[in-house]
Amino acid sequence: MSETREYVPNVIKAEEMDPKFKYEISKLPGAEKLMLCFQCGTCTADCPISRFNDFYRPRKIARMVQLGLKDRLLSDDALWLCSTCFTCVDHCPQGVEIAGIVRVLRNLTVKERAVMPLVSKELASNILKAGYVYEFPESRLKRREMRGLPPLPKPNLEDVKKIFELTGSSEMLEKAKTFEKVKS
Ligand code: SF4
Numbered sequence: 001m002s003e004t005r006e007y008v009p010n011v012i013k014a015e016e017m018d019p020k021f022k023y024e025i026s027k028l029p030g031a032e033k034l035m036l037c038f039q040c041g042t043c044t045a046d047c048p049i050s051r052f053n054d055f056y057r058p059r060k061i062a063r064m065v066q067l068g069l070k071d072r073l074l075s076d077d078a079l080w081l082c083s084t085c086f087t088c089v090d091h092c093p094q095g096v097e098i099a100g101i102v103r104v105l106r107n108l109t110v111k112e113r114a115v116m117p118l119v120s121k122e123l124a125s126n127i128l129k130a131g132y133v134y135e136f137p138e139s140r141l142k143r144r145e146m147r148g149l150p151p152l153p154k155p156n157l158e159d160v161k162k163i164f165e166l167t168g169s170s171e172m173l174e175k176a177k178t179f180e181k182v183k184s
Pocket residue numbers: 036037038039040041042043044058059062091092093094095096098
């Protein structure tokens with residue numbers, strides 16, 4: 001992916017809108033309340049990511065899903081900027097879980113477009129390899145022991161592998177192309 005954000009015209013063409021998209025998304029866990037969004041903008045006003053850039057706007061994401069602008073949403077790597085802090089969820093007067101909607105859109109991007117940030121691929125691969133998001137170095141484990149902390153629970157890697165296979169995550173992970181940085 002290029003490093004520069006392309007200008008996307010604000011004019012929306014009718015053929016860009018998929019009327020079924022909002023219903024498909026609202027069926028998925030975390031996105032059920034999508035249609036309750038009345039565009040008050042509280043989520044954007046309180047979002048720490050929106051505060052520091054000009055293009056990540058949770059309110060706009062909710063509206064774009066309602067309008068069915070699937071291609072625009074899934075081709076925009078800004079989706080990966082959400083830090084999952086849940087401020088928007090806590091403050092939404094309608095109980096819309098924007099963080100959940102973003103998660104659903106990210107999952108769809110990986111599934112349908114086979115693309116994800118490099119760091120997400122690395123973290124997911126670590127879970128598959130070690131059962132944890134991070135691979136703990138031996139020195140860290142020794143330090144825990146020296147401080148009298150109990151050993152970390154041993155993950156059942158066979159079960160982890162089975163979950164990855166049954167959910168199709170292994171295949172998606174293998175196929176996914178990566179990008180290092182969100183365009184600015
Ligand atoms: S705070 Fe809730 S209702 Fe208001 S724009 Fe954001 S998602 Fe929509």
